[in-house]
Amino acid sequence: MVAASETIRGIRFHEGEPAAWLMVRMAEWLGDTVDEFAAKIGFPFAEARRGLRNAELAGLVGKTPEAVAAWTPMEAASGKSILRGQVLRMSWDWVHPTPGLPVQACPTCLRTDLAEGEGPKDQRPFVRAWWCLRDISHCQKHGTYLVGKGRPAPDVDGHRDLDDDPRFWYGLHMAPAVQVPDADRMADLYLLGRLGVVQPTPVPFLDRLDIGEASSVISWLAELATVGTKPLDTRAMTRVDAMRVRSLGLALAKDWPNRINVRLDELLEANEGPRRGPNSVYGRFYTRVYDIRDSKEDHAGRKELREVLWDHAMRRIPFGVGERMYGIETDESERVSVAGAVDIAGVPKCDFLRFAESFGLMEEGVDVRRFGVARSVAEAVRGRLLQR
Numbered sequence: 001m002v003a004a005s006e007t008i009r010g011i012r013f014h015e016g017e018p019a020a021w022l023m024v025r026m027a028e029w030l031g032d033t034v035d036e037f038a039a040k041i042g043f044p045f046a047e048a049r050r051g052l053r054n055a056e057l058a059g060l061v062g063k064t065p066e067a068v069a070a071w072t073p074m075e076a077a078s079g080k081s082i083l084r085g086q087v088l089r090m091s092w093d094w095v096h097p098t099p100g101l102p103v104q105a106c107p108t109c110l111r112t113d114l115a116e117g118e119g120p121k122d123q124r125p126f127v128r129a130w131w132c133l134r135d136i137s138h139c140q141k142h143g144t145y146l147v148g149k150g151r152p153a154p155d156v157d158g159h160r161d162l163d164d165d166p167r168f169w170y171g172l173h174m175a176p177a178v179q180v181p182d183a184d185r186m187a188d189l190y191l192l193g194r195l196g197v198v199q200p201t202p203v204p205f206l207d208r209l210d211i212g213e214a215s216s217v218i219s220w221l222a223e224l225a226t227v228g229t230k231p232l233d234t235r236a237m238t239r240v241d242a243m244r245v246r247s248l249g250l251a252l253a254k255d256w257p258n259r260i261n262v263r264l265d266e267l268l269e270a271n272e273g274p275r276r277g278p279n280s281v282y283g284r285f286y287t288r289v290y291d292i293r294d295s296k297e298d299h300a301g302r303k304e305l306r307e308v309l310w311d312h313a314m315r316r317i318p319f320g321v322g323e324r325m326y327g328i329e330t331d332e333s334e335r336v337s338v339a340g341a342v343d344i345a346g347v348p349k350c351d352f353l354r355f356a357e358s359f360g361l362m363e364e365g366v367d368v369r370r371f372g373v374a375r376s377v378a379e380a381v382r383g384r385l386l387q388r
């Protein structure tokens, strides 16, 4: 290893900074590429990204290994890392430093770093670990949207002229700080609470899931809460839209599973098309939770959502005899289609409805074409007919 500590002297480590980003700053200070710097200090950059070189990096800035490890994801099982006791899926949940690409950042934090930080001025701004979570879109300290390439907030697009700036913040300190409406901050604050960046807000259903899975579920619920049966890719949206819909999704996860059941009822009421099955009623949400490709069955959140959807379908959706959902028989459903009721009662359709009426079994004001009849009614008609 070079006598790097001498050369790097002046670089200050900051609480909240991940090891890999610290290494990028050191390389920039020396005018090296990350790989050139890695060659000088004797280990590859990839090992810093995996949290395996915290002690060496800490030594270069006169800190304890624990200080650098505190906000550095540590490699755990294959494809996963642990940060603050939370399991992250790498790199689906996390943005590692990539040469030539800036992180998303808070312009006010960067400006404050430049004005008030210690050490060489252009090395004062540093990356906070919580900016590296892919689904985080705002600064909890200043209440404003993060900025950066990829997902611009309004008014901060068009900073491409600053791209010649080689530093990781790429002139983002000059971007305007745009305030986020309080209601739209909720999904971000939930995740930040899990990491201990802010006070935690317990949401029992989500708290049972790994943080990355919980964040995916928030996006699925955002889809359900807004476009309902259609697909919505929150990561392709602007931060403004993503924060708004994801916070609506988070709201559905509260009071579990009552709010989601209310929303599923709404989808059922709105479904007036010719097709009646669960796939048609729940649309995209059905295929989200019933995804048996690859290892997606293992997703704990998906499994719980599938059970909620199943319970709702068994209470509200009319099935025909022998009809399946998730490939499972639906003979425990509370409602059956008219065709299913006819099969159970063993009489022609015109007779079934007439008998059910005359026995006083039909529910008042229910559109049987859309909502079917109670299975108990079909069975009662059959019972009465057998007695005659």
Ligand SMILES: [Zn+2]
Pocket: 106, 107, 108, 109, 110, 139, 140, 141, 142, 143
């Ligand atoms: Zn900030």
